[in-house]
Amino acid sequence: MRIAFAATAPAAAARVVAAAKTEIFAASHPFTITVKTSDDPRLDGARLAPVLAGCPSPAAIDLGFAPDQAAAFAFGLQLRAAPQLTKYRTRPDETAPLPHPNHVVIVTDDPVRAQAEFDRLEAVARGVLLARDLVTEPGNMLSPESLTERARLLEARGVTVEVLEPGAHGLNLLAAVGRAGHQPPRLVVLRWPGDGRCAKPLVLVGKAITFDAGGISIKPAQGMEEMKGDMAGAAAVLGAIAAIAGRKDPVPVIGVLAVAENMPGSNALRPGDVIVSHKGLTVEVVDTDAEGRLVLADALSWAATNLNPGLMVDAATLTGAVVRVLGHHHAGLYTASDRLARKLVDLGRREAEPLWRLPLSAACDEHLKSDIADWKNCGWGALPDNDDAARFLQKFVPPGLAWAHLDIAGTSETPEDSDYSPKGATGFGVRLFAALAQDYLQTL
Numbered sequence: 001m002r003i004a005f006a007a008t009a010p011a012a013a014a015r016v017v018a019a020a021k022t023e024i025f026a027a028s029h030p031f032t033i034t035v036k037t038s039d040d041p042r043l044d045g046a047r048l049a050p051v052l053a054g055c056p057s058p059a060a061i062d063l064g065f066a067p068d069q070a071a072a073f074a075f076g077l078q079l080r081a082a083p084q085l086t087k088y089r090t091r092p093d094e095t096a097p098l099p100h101p102n103h104v105v106i107v108t109d110d111p112v113r114a115q116a117e118f119d120r121l122e123a124v125a126r127g128v129l130l131a132r133d134l135v136t137e138p139g140n141m142l143s144p145e146s147l148t149e150r151a152r153l154l155e156a157r158g159v160t161v162e163v164l165e166p167g168a169h170g171l172n173l174l175a176a177v178g179r180a181g182h183q184p185p186r187l188v189v190l191r192w193p194g195d196g197r198c199a200k201p202l203v204l205v206g207k208a209i210t211f212d213a214g215g216i217s218i219k220p221a222q223g224m225e226e227m228k229g230d231m232a233g234a235a236a237v238l239g240a241i242a243a244i245a246g247r248k249d250p251v252p253v254i255g256v257l258a259v260a261e262n263m264p265g266s267n268a269l270r271p272g273d274v275i276v277s278h279k280g281l282t283v284e285v286v287d288t289d290a291e292g293r294l295v296l297a298d299a300l301s302w303a304a305t306n307l308n309p310g311l312m313v314d315a316a317t318l319t320g321a322v323v324r325v326l327g328h329h330h331a332g333l334y335t336a337s338d339r340l341a342r343k344l345v346d347l348g349r350r351e352a353e354p355l356w357r358l359p360l361s362a363a364c365d366e367h368l369k370s371d372i373a374d375w376k377n378c379g380w381g382a383l384p385d386n387d388d389a390a391r392f393l394q395k396f397v398p399p400g401l402a403w404a405h406l407d408i409a410g411t412s413e414t415p416e417d418s419d420y421s422p423k424g425a426t427g428f429g430v431r432l433f434a435a436l437a438q439d440y441l442q443t444l
Helices: 041-052 067-081 111-136 144-157 172-178 224-229 232-247 292-306 321-326 338-350 362-368 385-394 430-438
Strands: 002-006 014-018 025-028 032-035 059-065 103-108 160-164 186-192 202-212 253-262 274-276 282-284 311-316 331-335 355-357 403-407
Touching: 002 067, 002 111, 014 041, 032 041, 041 059, 041 067, 059 067, 067 103, 067 111, 103 111, 111 224, 111 232, 111 430, 144 160, 144 186, 144 202, 144 232, 144 253, 172 253, 172 274, 172 292, 186 232, 186 292, 202 224, 202 232, 202 292, 202 430, 232 253, 232 311, 232 430, 253 292, 292 311, 292 385, 311 430, 321 331, 321 385, 331 338, 331 385, 338 355, 338 403, 338 430, 362 385, 385 403
Parallel strands: 002 103, 014 032, 014 059, 059 103, 202 253, 202 311, 311 403, 331 355
Antiparallel strands: 025 032, 160 186, 186 253, 274 282, 331 403
16 A cells, blocks of 8 residues: 655545544445544554455545644554465455555645654554564465575665574574474574664564474464464564664664574474573473573573673563463563563553563472473463563573563464454564664663
C-alpha cells in the first residue's frame, strides 16, 4: 500500500469522511465510508484497515487531521493492512480478505510535515513487517545460514554485521544446543553506530532458534510446526535494528542473535550433560527442550563482557508457562530495576505492546540447584517455569548492569485478528525496542 499526503482531497474511487453521527463505520454507495474518529489516530487507522478491504484505488481519507495525526493514522493503517506472508502460495486463497487499495491519500493541512513524520514511523512499520515475515518463514527456508544472510542485508543501511563461531568464543551452551542441527550455530552481532556521542550502547539480545524440535527431549508432534517461530525474539531485534537504522537514530544500538536449530540426532545434546558456559558457570542440562535459556545465557554473558552496554534487554519465546500465566495479551517482563520496569511498561503501553512485570524470585534457586554442577537449566518445582527461566538468565548477567528479560511466547503470534495485526505473526517487540532506542538517553 502506497500512502501519500495532500492538502486537499484528490479525485478518488473511494472516500473516507468523518461521521456526522455516532456510528463507528457506515458505508454508502459508491464507496463512501463515514467514520467516527477517536483521540487515538493510530488506532483509528488500524481499525479502518479491514473496512478498506475491497475498496477501489485510489482512496482519499479526509478526517480533518493535523500533520502528526495524519502520520499516526497512516502508521496504524499500514501495520494492520499489511498481509501475512503469501509468497509460497501457487494459487489464490479464496478465503483471504479482499485486497486493500494500493494507493491511499490522507488529507492534512501540512502534507510536507506529515510526510516527514510518517517517514520515521514507516521505518518502524517496515521493521515490524520484516519481523512478521521472518517468524512466518518455514524452518527449511529460514535456517541459521539464511537468517544470517537476512541480517547481512542491513549492511546496506549502515549496520555492521559480525558472525562468531561459538566454540571459538567460549559460547559452549550455544554450541551444544545447535550441534545436531544441519547448519552450525552462530552468534550474529549487528552494530548501529549512532552519531558517536554515546559511549555505552543499548544492547538488544534475541533468541534465534530457527526450528525447535526439542532436541532429545522431543516435543509432541501436534503443534510442532509452530516451532518455526521460535526465533521471534531475534526477529524483533532484527526488525528494531532495521527501524533504528532507517530513522538514523543518534544512539548506538547493538543487536545480538543467538542462532541455532534444536534438533535430535546422534550428536545431540543429552539430558544429564554438563556444559561450561561462557561465564564459567557449569550447567547440567536436564531438559534439552529448555534450550532457549541456554543460548541466551551465553549471549547475555558475552554481550555484557564485550559490548560495554548501558542497558541490555533480551526477548525470547522462552516458555509455554508464560502463555498460561498471561495469555496472548501481555509479554512477561522480568527485571531487578524498578525504574527500568516502569520505563518499559510505559513504553509498552504507549506502543500497544503491553508488558506485565513478573517476579525475579530467589525462591527459584532451590529448583535450579544441581547435584553435580553449579546449576541445572530448569526445575520441576511449584513455581511457573517462566519464573525459573528468568532467574536462570539473571545468573549470567553482572549484578550492576541494567537488564530486562521479555518472554514473548504469548505475544509473538496472535490466534485471531487484533487491532494492529492480522492473525499470525505480530512482530511484537519491534515498536517497543524502537521506542526504547528513541528514549535511550533518558533511560540511562
